[in-house]
Amino acid sequence: MRATMSRRQILASALISVLATAPLGATLAAEVETSKVSYGGSSWLGHYPVWIGIKKGFFEKRGLSVDWKLFGTSSARMGALAAGDIDFAGTGSISALALMAAGSKAFYVVAAPESYATVEGIIATPEIKTVKDLKGKKLGVTFASSSHVLVLDVLEQAGLNPNKDVTLINLPAGDTPSAFKAKQVDAVATWTPAFNVLRAQENARVLLDDREFSLYKQYQFGPGPDVLTVSRTFADKNPKATAAFLDAFFEASEFITKEPAEAASLLQDLTQLPPEEQANVLKDIEWTGRAEQQKIMAREGDFPKGLQALADFLVRHKQIDKAPKVDSWIKTQVLP
Amino acid sequence: MTAKYAPPMVSVERQPRWRRLKNPLISLVSFGALLLIWEGATGLGLIEPLFLPAPSQIAQRAIQMAEQGTLLGHIVASTWRVTVGFLIASLVAIPLGIILGFSQTSRAIFDPILSFLRPLPSMSWIPLSLLWFGIGESQKYSIVFMGAFAPSLLYVIEATKSVDPLLVKAAQNLGARPRDVMIEVILPGSLPQILSGLKVMLGIAWTCVISAELVAAREGLGFMIMNGKEYFQTDTVVLGMVLISVTVMATDLVFRFFERRILPWKA
Structure with a gap:
């Protein structure tokens, strides 16, 4: 038996695979309510999955075109989310809690992407x-x-x-x-x-x-763990696009875990860190996959409890006026 | 003497009390109406407090911070930084400006430097000031100084140039030395304009202190605004803005007091 395929066989099998996967991509692309999504990010590690997702085409294959907008601080990013200028934002939880304490209902907390106790x-x-x-x-x-x-x-x-x-x-x-x-x-x-x-x-x-x-x-809760937030208006109007975004996000975080070397190389444009140092940063991050999200973000899960305790801590230290009831902002229904 | 030949008395005639109070009353009513509309719009939910808090909420924040003892600290810290930075800028700008206004050669020497410094906003000095002065108070004074110095110098140069050349000539013909001309003729002649310019610069110095307090500060009105912004406490942000305006108005009154003392004929 010949171990190698003829050129005709290769072309035929390539055509079959294209035809087999095309309807899936087309269905995903056709399903989302909107193809345009804007994301507020920075060079901080919490934004790596979105950057990788854009570079690797994980969003694109789900019919989403992500517009990356750079913000220097979490508060500027969350301010833009509250004003309706962006659809998704990764942020440190302190800014999210401060915005909740200010009474803004403009967003949902949909995921806790990672933990990083040693950086x-x-x-x-x-x-x-x-x-x-x-x-x-x-x-x-x-x-x-x-x-x-x-x-x-x-x-x-x-x-x-x-x-x-x-x-x-x-x-x-x-x-x-x-x-x-x-x-x-x-x-x-x-x-x-x-x-x-x-x-x-x-x-x-x-x-x-x-x-x-x-x-x-x-x-096991750091002083300001990252959260992924989405505009309430966007998520309510575009539930499928929201789910598709999150799906691509988790695919990207899984990719970072599985292919750290390639991820480190893709991230260089964003962080300007030398490859070795970038790889070291990646080693210190524990990504929370899609399977664990439902568990940790659930009402009785550790994450909402920790977030609530952090809000109480901020009130005790006079950083915010009153502790918001964080449950009201957490929305796990949109998780894929 | 008949009324027909009486000298005009309009300037010395006292206006009735109600007429003297008319304009302040109009201002008071319009300000009150603005506050009422503002309070009503936020109370009715037409404006989200996150974007613009009600005046009553801002007042509550002021009371809370006053009770905690932090409010006065912020006001004093910023006022002190403005005062020191502005005083140093004035003390350098006034003599240097008079020399540059008086001597064309000196002006030719300094013009390129001044043209380079003039358009630079105070904020652009932050990185260098951190390297030169560290993170202490002198860094903040330097930011106020750099923001206020070049424009003050220009005001003084212009004021000096506007002194009547006939007066200068007359003094020179009477044998006055250049130093005497400067102190006896130019300084008194240009002082009213210099003081008007410095009054404008005092306001600008307050905008510089906001930049100065962006980095390595733990109190001050600029710090208060930026920290309030980080925690989405818009009432703190607006309170900081109001306090800057009020403090500028208060320092302006103090400035006017000294102006009347220095230039009694102007009063």
């Missing part, structure tokens, strides 16, 4: 060995970020007052390495890639990471 934390000079050693020191952190919440929490755990015992300085995450290197601060709380950059420095040590956050110990 965010406090980096300090070698002489600072415990959180208590931060007393009287200067600590740079981006206010209203997950790192800020981490700082408030660990200081509270150590019995330190963030307004009196430590001088907290509001710094953009990108400026934390330069401020630390210039000795303008004694410690910084930051996240990847700044966290990875500083971790590799000689005169810097990781004082702690997200695993020291009190809710992590209780719910």
Whole structure:
């Protein structure tokens, strides 16, 4: 028997496979109510699946054309979602909770894409060995970020007052390495890639990471886990397009897990990180697949409980006025 | 003397009390009406509070922050930064501006530098100021200084150039040295215009302090607005804006007080 096929056989089998898959693609494309979807993203890891999904054509094969819009901060992204300028947004949960607390019903939380307990934390000079050693020191952190919440929490755990015992300085995450290197601060709380950059420095040590956050110990819940949100108007009008988007999103996150090298190479345009460093960042992320989403996002699941506890924490630390009932924003029915 | 030959008395005649109060009353009523419409529109749900909170909500936020003791800290921090940055800018701009306005050679030397500095917004100085001054208060003063200095200098140069050249000539003919001409003729002659320019610059210095407080600040009205924005507390954002306006008006009154003292003939 000949092990190889003739040219005619190859062409015939290719034609059969095209004909076999075309109706599926056409059906998916024809099913969605709208083909145009806008997404608010940034170079942060929570947005990797959408970037990969665009590059690999996962959205396209479901009939969706995704318009990537870049936003520097979660609050700017969520502001655009609330104003109806974008349809989907990945965001840190603190911005989502703040928007809920402000009374906006403009969005649903539909997924918790990943967890990353080891790429965010406090980096300090070698002489600072415990959180208590931060007393009287200067600590740079981006206010209203997950790192800020981490700082408030660990200081509270150590019995330190963030307004009196430590001088907290509001710094953009990108400026934390330069401020630390210039000795303008004694410690910084930051996240990847700044966290990875500083971790590799000689005169810097990781004082702690997200695993020291009190809710992590209780719910495996970081200080500001990412959530995927969708405009309520968009999801209600376009349930099939919403489901198709999420389907493509999870295909992309599975792809990142299975093909990290190719994913790292595709992400370089977005993050500008060297391939090795990009691959290291990917190693630190645990992607939550579509099968687990229903379980963790369910009413009694760990994620809504943790999110509610985080809202209560923010109220206790006077970051938001009142804790929203987060259940009212979570919509798992749209999950594929 | 008949009324026919009486000198015109219009300028010294006192207006009736109701007429003097008429315009302030109109302003008060229009402002009150605006607040009522605004409150009504948010109360009826025509405007979502996330996009524009009601005046009563803003007032509640002000009370809450005053009770927590944070409100005054924000006002004082920003006012101090504006005062220091603006004073340094004025102290450098006034003598330098008089020299540049007086001497064409000096102007030719400094013109290219000034043309380069003039269009730069204060925000563009943030990265360099962080490298030069770190993250302390001097960095914030420097942002206010850089935002206020070049325009102030231009005001002073223009004010100096507008002094009547006949006065300068007369002083020179009477044997005054250049230094005396500057101090005795040009400075008093240009001072009213310089002070008018600085009054405008004081307002601009307040816009600079917002940029200055974007990075490495933990209090100040700019910080308050930006932090409120991050948490979607629109009432805090609007309160910060209102406080900036009120503080600018208050500093303007203080400025006018000093202006009357320095230029009594203008009052």
